[in-house]
Amino acid sequence: MRGIVILGAWMLLAAMPAQANDLHAGYYYPQPETREVYISEVPMANDATESSRAAFVVGLAAQQLKQSHAPGYHLFAKGAELEKIIIVATGPERYDNLFRMRALLASLTSMARATPLFAQSAQPYELNFLDFCKLMGFEQVTVSNGDNFAHQITIR
Template sequence: MGNWFRGALPALAAAVVLSLAAPALAEDRHEGFYYPKLTSSEVYKARALTNPEASRKSRIAFVTGITNEQNKAPYPPQAAIFAKGSDAEKLIIVALEDGRIDTIYRARAIFAQLTAVARLLPVFAQLGVEDYFTFFDLAKMLGFTQITISNGREFAHQIEIQ
């Protein structure tokens, strides 16, 4: 697992326990500010439903938990993760060093790692979905509607979660 997400499992678990509500997608005013112009995008049709108790507060707690875990590591974070949007419904991941998350394949590899961590969550086991739910399904449960991942220079990939 990448160093920047090591130890994120407790934060993921805490965020899921806190719960989550899916707001409508707003115009993406974050492009050009937090990340460069999108180079690719996709739509993910989630197999999960948004938790009816999802909230802005729980999404921010999720991101704060991951950030706190990153800051406990004996090395600097390799990526920043944060929530934006009027309801914190947009998850943004930006590399903090050159040479990271600079291709669609590296972005997908990071999402594969996050899926492996998410599948360990008790909520997935309780639902009996740990074999086929992904990190994107967890994001849907938390009420995120969009995830953008970027190297912070010229690569930016965005996933709309439906």
Template structure:
């Protein structure tokens, strides 16, 4: 697989994904105790401490070219796609961490992403969108890879999804 074309395709795809509105996972969510978060500096600032957490063992591998610039490019492309869409933005995706390796998805409206089931619903919608990306379809991965696999390819290590008020769920990507 040609990674230069793949990387370019991923960046273009980010905008295309956002114009519409991914769940994998072989793990069940588990309750998280506050001590389990270690020195999590983003909890309490960008989102409340996650109540649940799971680990997704990715089917994809991290791209050799995956770096901070690529992850920020993906987030920027996704946001640009949202801004160009005819519908109002009701959630945002952004990256944090020393190397922008932590993806955060936050609702901007009351009553959205406020349960584990709604969080998984949004992630399932993002998977459906990712599976339409040429980069997945051209390589026959549309029935196999998920949004979590896309995140792994880009080098994200975790995704935290929150209602922006009192609920958060963490997905660690291995």
């Protein structure tokens, strides 16, 4: 019994830093309800830097502005080295479940394929948005409906 209590306490403590280090939860999005780890076989690009991650986010925002309608989400790069992407819906009933969030990520794959760095990949059409994030050096993607639901993906 004592071993189970110690194991339980250790597991609780091991999980706490990941939650405590998320300074953006409660500000840009609610505490994530769901989490997953995405393992990408794509190596990080040698020229992936804080500046290239910032340029990527600015480029995606510029693509949104070219559309004839208001964007359905806002995209931010955050973290000490801009290693996190935050995507937040701009209105109600958008990206309010895991399936809609994954559809958004699939849509972002198409947008990312238009960037020069994605085209440098040996097989760009076999990669998805999360692979591209890994290539750029992003370590985490959080998608939220901006109200009461958030999903967080750790990229390895």
